[in-house]
Amino acid sequence: MDVIKKDFDDFPGEVYQDRSGHSSIIITQIDRFANWARSNSLWPLIFGTSCCAIEMMSAASAKYDWSRFGFEVARASPRQADLIIVAGTITLKMAPVLKRLYDQMPEPKYVIAMGACNITGGPFMTHSYSVVNGIDKIVPVDVFIPGCPPRPEALLHGMIKLQEKIMRSKAFVIEKPKK
């Protein structure tokens, strides 16, 4: 069968088509392919506790439009989400809820900490008695986005950085059987 090599901009691998135009052969690595698929369809969980959530809504609106990068399928249930964007202050009372939401998400899962509150406690760091000083004490964070609140562009930048991080990771870890 005669095949011609086709170029696709963002596809991780080589695609060969036959005369009739069907892509019959793909040569790629499983890691690269799986990471490509994962990073381009991150489904965020709707989890906004306070001010930063409004900027997250702005990022979803038409002007900034995060669906250009594949984030638009925002889910209300953690069971269906890959990514939790923690937008807003986490207090001591809310911390167990955040941990439970994170535990409910299926693997692989990612966390973005949006706003100063989630990095260090932000404006509430030194004087407040009820704010968690940084959510990295509760859940593992992949990307921190500074700002109070961060601009929607900053959120998009953070999410693109997360995509880059996913592209560099190992999609499948094959564990050796124990003897």
Add this chain to the structure above:
Amino acid sequence: MEQTINNRILQSSDDEFIINVGPQHPSTHGVLHLQLRLDGEEIADLKPFLGYIHRGIEKMCESLTYKQFIYLTSRMDYLSAHINNQACCLAIEKSLQVEVPERAKVIRTLMAELTRLASHQLWWGSTGLDMGAVSPFFYAFREREMILEIFEETCGSRLTMNYCVPGGVMNDIHPDFVSKVKKLIQQFKANIHEYDELLTGNPIFQSRTRGVGYLPKEDAISLACSGPVARASGISCDVRKKEPYDAYDRVEFEEIIASEGDCFARYRVRMKEMLESMKIIEQLIDNIPAGDYRAKIKGIIKPPAGEYFQRVETARGELGVFIVSDGSNKPYRVKFRTPNFSNLAALKPMSLGAKIGDLVAIMASLDLIIPDIDR
């Protein structure tokens, strides 16, 4: 059904059923936790649990100086951030008895009305989202982004502005401010019919809101509701009319009052308030007086010992700021009377006997901001 105050969990009998909504639930617009007792599909009892976003702002104010604690209040009701700052500044100015320059008064009022417009637009979009219509969200953010751009040029920040300082405003308006506001008004006027076509006249939306979540006038008074929630039940309570502050005494506008008391009335009140806000902006934008934008006050503010109170009208109702001073550079006690806290109390009388599906519509019509309830 026996119930004591300390009883954290509602009791259910055999044919009733307890359900928890939140703290992570998209329709509560934040982290409110509601416990419902359902009889079939009807809500037989309801109990809100607060404190999931309690950040201790009132206590924090006591360890910060007068100039410093103002910025915390924009994190309370972040959609009326400027109006919260304005309330604190007015209270501090009252204590110091400084006269604010005319220019600053007009700029503050303009900013406050722009904030109200932006806040109501966001509410309109999220009401549509709650009812299952996604497109209003995109339409609402079109004009809202224009307002945020204006804020950003003048104040440097889009949401938590911190533009008010005791004695006036932080800096002068951007040279493009007037022309951009005029363009916004023009565009919003041209587009407002789309708002009505998309949602107001929609038969599905009407049947979900008309006659749902009725709040009688007596209940609204005894629960101390304020803002559009109270005005939709026929109470005249607009602080801008009753106790004009800043430049509200020189503008003509109407206080919108409806008498039906249902979700649709609250929707109509907010829609008409947007038009009134535009009217106020139009009256002020062409005659911003020249002069200083800030009165000269001392670097360290030490109000004389005493108690000071100021109330303003935010996008959600009446915000009261109560400051007790002991003569030092830090307040002895600060108390905020926030509109959302008392409006939340109206949730129970509104939703008893309603279907559980209507709870989402009732929550949307209350327009609650949870960090403003918990502080």
